[in-house]
Amino acid sequence: MFNKIIKSNEFVIENAKYIKINNDEIKKFAENVKQVNIQNWLFNVPFNLLDESIDTIIEFLLYFEAIDFSFWGNPKWEIQTEKGKQDGSIALMYAMLKYIKENKNFDNITKEKFGEYLKGNIEIPLFKERYNILKNINNVVKEKMNGSFYKAIYNLKTDEELFDFIINNFKDFEDTRTYKGKTIYFYKLAQLLTSDILHMREKKEDIKVDYSHLVGCSDYKIPQGLRALNLVSYNEELANLVDNKIEIKQNSEYEVEIRATVVYVINKIKELLDNKIKAIDLNDYIWLMSKNKNLPKKPYHLTRNTNY
Numbered sequence: 001m002f003n004k005i006i007k008s009n010e011f012v013i014e015n016a017k018y019i020k021i022n023n024d025e026i027k028k029f030a031e032n033v034k035q036v037n038i039q040n041w042l043f044n045v046p047f048n049l050l051d052e053s054i055d056t057i058i059e060f061l062l063y064f065e066a067i068d069f070s071f072w073g074n075p076k077w078e079i080q081t082e083k084g085k086q087d088g089s090i091a092l093m094y095a096m097l098k099y100i101k102e103n104k105n106f107d108n109i110t111k112e113k114f115g116e117y118l119k120g121n122i123e124i125p126l127f128k129e130r131y132n133i134l135k136n137i138n139n140v141v142k143e144k145m146n147g148s149f150y151k152a153i154y155n156l157k158t159d160e161e162l163f164d165f166i167i168n169n170f171k172d173f174e175d176t177r178t179y180k181g182k183t184i185y186f187y188k189l190a191q192l193l194t195s196d197i198l199h200m201r202e203k204k205e206d207i208k209v210d211y212s213h214l215v216g217c218s219d220y221k222i223p224q225g226l227r228a229l230n231l232v233s234y235n236e237e238l239a240n241l242v243d244n245k246i247e248i249k250q251n252s253e254y255e256v257e258i259r260a261t262v263v264y265v266i267n268k269i270k271e272l273l274d275n276k277i278k279a280i281d282l283n284d285y286i287w288l289m290s291k292n293k294n295l296p297k298k299p300y301h302l303t304r305n306t307n308y
Helices: 002-014 023-032 054-066 088-103 111-117 127-144 159-169 188-205 221-228 236-243 253-272 279-291
Strands: 019-021 078-081 084-087 176-179 182-185 232-234
Touching: 002 159, 002 182, 002 253, 019 253, 023 253, 054 088, 054 127, 054 188, 078 088, 084 088, 088 111, 111 127, 159 188, 176 253, 221 232, 221 253, 221 279, 232 236, 236 253, 253 279
Parallel strands: none
Antiparallel strands: 019 232, 078 084, 176 182
């Protein structure tokens, strides 16, 4: 599947109308990337996740990653935590971790109870969709895995086999688009779940894992960073939409071309570095750069969807 992701995104870039890849800038960028020592983001989250048992962490990650998408809005959804007000993924992590600590599993969660844990200044975007995904995930775990996702994936220690297991069992992780008649593969959340599980198991269980085949994870922050770093340019039509915060429809050519830049550029940098640095590490490296407040940035694109 990883090769399908790369090839289908290359097709988008080869036929792109609204974006341009700045190859000279990509070469300059790659020359400055001597080494990437990026610690998995979960090692630094503020809610003591690593204090939990490995089986609790893995079960938590499955449900959390499945609904970790689309937080933008005006105002943006935020909740009060022990670390102050938080929004986005960190706020969702706090709420989900609190739930699993207090309730152990999602077997009997109601829409009302789920809403209580996510209660903030406004209702979280796509609340009903998130709840339905949780229920779908839980049904699969109960019916096909005897109630334990961790036990089901215990012997899967490479990204290829774990990723395939996830997308073959949990349909809510599907993440494809159609572009000029062809299916384009992204699978952003399934890739992040695969990476996070393997990183957690490597650290907590001291086992050998392999996450070298993962590719770029197409969201909204990394495309914003690629544009700010001048690795990618938008034409006037697309720039006008993005910069004026006009919502772009899911599966539009605008959205597909923006997302394809992530897979394409990260793979190109990886090739320029003779494949000595893993794509998922480059992905996280650019993601962190994209979040840097000192990097002059224009807005990220707005597409309401359940994939990122």
